[in-house]
Amino acid sequence: MNRTNDYAQPIGPELPEWTPRPRPGSVTLHGHYCRLQPLDAETHASDLYEAYATASDGRDWTYLFVGPFDDFEQYRAYVRSAAQSSDPLHYAVIDQASGKALGTLALMRIEPAHGVIEVGSVTFSPALKQSPLSTEAQYLLMAYAFDELGYRRYEWKCDDLNAPSRRAAQRLGFVYEGTFRQAVVYKGRSRDTAWYSIIDSQWPAVRAALQAWLAPDNFDAQGRQRKALSSFRAGCADS
Template identity: 60%
Template sequence: MMAKNEFGQPVGEQIPEWVPAPLPSAQTLKGRYCTLERLNPDKHAEQLYAAYSNESDGRDWTYLPVGPWENFQTYFAWTQQAAASVDPRHYAVVDNSNGRALGTLALMRHDPANGVIEVGFVVFSGALKRTRIATEAHYLLMSYVFDTLGYRRYEWKCDSRNEPSMKAAHRLGFDYEGTFRQHVVYKGRNRDTAWFSIIDGDWPRGRAAFNDWLDPSNFDNRGQQRRPLSINR
């Protein structure tokens, strides 16, 4: 039955048990295949720049407000700024098999009072894309947000023209909520922003799907998945 107030108006359900969520503070989040480490320029920047430099062009930076970088010095300077930031809070994705950082992602737009937080600044090198490490990196951050910090809503936003990002959001279990027209100006261009979210009620199903997909038995001796990640609503 729809909740109503004393005036007979429909209102949202009461959540008397809600208390503001804590701000993210983890320095490391360790998984089976990768570890998320708080971005450290002295430790990670050289490895990240080398991984990004293996790409043939700068297309991975088209839909980001920063990059591509002219040289290591300019990238290192940016990592220093990023590492000092609390919001966004940047993490390096480190391959557990060799200890090398292959990409980054961040928790941003922290809204602990309402239990809302966003994942962004996702920059995965070619060595990371379409691997179980990439999927586990997202899983680790989601699990931290929902299971450890107790947030209610986890957001993903991207340029509505960024088809790879849109597809990734769907695969990872985010629900599309609509497009904000003329939302941002970046790199001298307009951005219509597509909004996606996962809410805490979705997460138990998502957690189970991620754990099933990430299980070693889901991969053959060539590392190919036996069944795709499927997060049904």
């Protein structure tokens, strides 16, 4: 039931215990398959450039604000600049098995007063895509935002035409909220931006599904999943 104020106007739920949340920091987050480390050009740029170079063409950069890069020096200069930023705050995704950096992602549009934070700048190499590592990287950052920092809302935004990004958001448990028309100009073109979110009341079910999917016994000897994440999400929703 909606509350009303002294003027009989409906108002939102009261948050008597709310305090601004801490800003995310340069922490290392450890998982079973990967770990996230603060992005560092001298440590990660070479591995990342090599990992991205295995792609057959430059299509992975189409919907990003940067890239593709002409050579390693150009890419390293970008990483040096990105590593100095506190918003977006970039992390490298490190394969636990090889110790190699295979991609990056960032926390951005950080609003501690409101408890709102966004994941973005997701740049995964072919070796990282559609692997337990890529899902775990997303999970580690979500858990950091919700469980450690106490944020209320975790956002995902992408070009409305970026079908792979939209599928990824929905697979991970984000809820589509609508499309902001002509919201951004980038790379000389207009972008309609699709908005997705997970809020704190939804996080326990999303977390349980991700943890169940990421469990080692959900993968066979060849690393193939036994059950899809969607089936775990359905089970958590029903419980």
